[in-house]
Amino acid sequence: MTEDARVSGEDARVSGEDARVSGEDAIGGRVVVSLSDLAYRRLEEAIVTLSLRPGAVLTEAQMIELVGVGRTPVREALIRLAQQGLVEILPRKGVVVTAIDAIDVMAALDAREVLERLIAAEAARRAGPAERSAILAKARAMREAAQANDVNAYMRLDKELDALVAAAARSPYASRAVEPLQALIRRAWYFFDRQIDLGPAASHHVTLAQALVAGEPAAAAEASDALMRHLRSGLLAALQRE
Template identity: 75%
Template sequence: MKQKETIDPERDGMHVVSAGESQAEVAYRRLEEAIVTLSLRAGAVLTEAQLIDLVGLGRTPVREALIRLAQHGLVQILPRKGVLVADISAIDIIAALDAREVLERLVVGEAAKRAGPAERIAIVEAAKAMRRTAEAGDVMGYMRLDKELDALVAQAARSPYATRAVEPLQALIRRAWYHFERRDDLVPAALHHGSLAQAIAGADSLAAMAASDALMSHLRKGLLATLDR
């Protein structure tokens, strides 16, 4: 069995619980963040007991979270052995970029059309916060806000099938970004998110889709350049 990974939930802020979250959602969020940020490294094999201890919740919510993580390609459940954290594959990254680009255009376009006033404000504020954390070099803060912005846009889009399809792709690309240490890209990426947020706030679906395309192109260029090295 491969070396087991450990993580300190208090150290990484994983003890925070958002209002209205079920225990399964909390378990999923904590485990996904640990995988995306490489606290649980690719190829690591962990027992169910370790994961229960990690998230500080019971067996049922952890099992529900693991099923969802497996569906999203982040773990593989090994019967009677444990849970294998998925490897990071160049082929998977490219395929995820291709699919995400199409889905993101749909989601942001719908968000620009359907978002309510409060949602538009929240989206802009999240993008502003991303820029502040980027300028401060706060990688973990930036990653959490990136996920928060994605969730706000998804909620505003009112397009559940598209948002469910794009969510695992977003996680996979965040993980690749973290793996290849794209920390020099924080501010440029934050600026792209800002343009996207402003287009949604302005109810301009065409501008939102163009901003999404620009963001995806930026991510693709950076990740592919890293893969080529």
Template identity: 45%
Template sequence: MHHPSRPSVAKRRAADVAYDAIEALICTLRLTPGSPVNEAELAELTEMGRTPVREALLRMVSIGLIVQQPRRGLLVSNIDLADHLDVIQTRRVLEHVIAACAARRASAQERKAILACAERMEKAAVRGRLDAYMEADRELDEVTHYAARNHSAVKAVTPLIVQCRRFWYAYQHEGEIKEGARFHMELARGIATGDETAALAGADALLDYLEQFARRVIDN
């Protein structure tokens, strides 16, 4: 889906395209936690050059998605159950800021795109299409972040979203994606209607769902 208000893929920097492709591999556990990261293999897998892949990996090291260890090189970071509730607590604060900004600042076109992404999540959930659900979730984040026009909040929340997405994918047999889609739609409607109170309530409902999901996993 192309968002006219955002740069097209053709115009995006190669390193950004490489980053998205590698992030998807990590979030869907095709690159498993603790596994070594091979730059040449990733360049082949993502069909990107070595330079953009290297730049993407450096970004991932800076946000903790990939770790650099002496003598072992680059590794995909492990999922830390003990730390995950803190990740969600921090993300909640930032999602409040982004939801409020997006509700205030989104263009009419962006509001339509936000609703369309949430609708795609609902359709994918009904069909049990996990990959389509996650792709629509990524699109929803992207257009919402663009609409919020708050670079500092988006920059801070992005690594937390990636950690949540990977955690959710790893343990999604404990959750119900129809329920997840419903809470994303609640947030999307609040933003799309320009109702800051509803947008904040939607953000809270979504983070409550993620927190309850995490607690189920941790308690098992």
């Protein structure tokens, strides 16, 4: 396996218990995770965080070793990743991690902005009390990670917050549409601009969470727009430095 295609054994391998149950979710329930989902999550995280760099080529055997599950779950995960534009499947060879294209990133951000606004407003309308508490706690944890300059923790929490808000919105079509866009943009952030100050972005997330907790759809939509504007300006500034 090439250096680019490596992830540490501690991060990449999954125990048998983890393969069945992920543990407690943010609102106290038990979450059962399929092996396919587990393989997808591990591979997606490795790609988004650049542990697997753009252009890295992996065989099926290497990917099975990487995530610690069998051939069928890995193949199912790769189909999802290919549909999201994160890998390209090479028949009889394996996969290649796709390149990051600045034009594609900005186009993804255009689409994401519209979807995030809808999801935020619907979450403000529909979230239950436990969901609202979990969303606010997750946003505050992001702020703490930003203050500690813990980039990896911040980005994991960002993904978890996205999932909580999407679940609270009860809008499955919008949620499915926005998920690959979130992954593409998160990877671009790692690639172009991981040295940025996380504090302002964390503050935007807290403001969004507070609007959701207050049950104010218009305020939540505006907070989502402000977050997307901040993300856009940061990415544009990073691209201009390249």
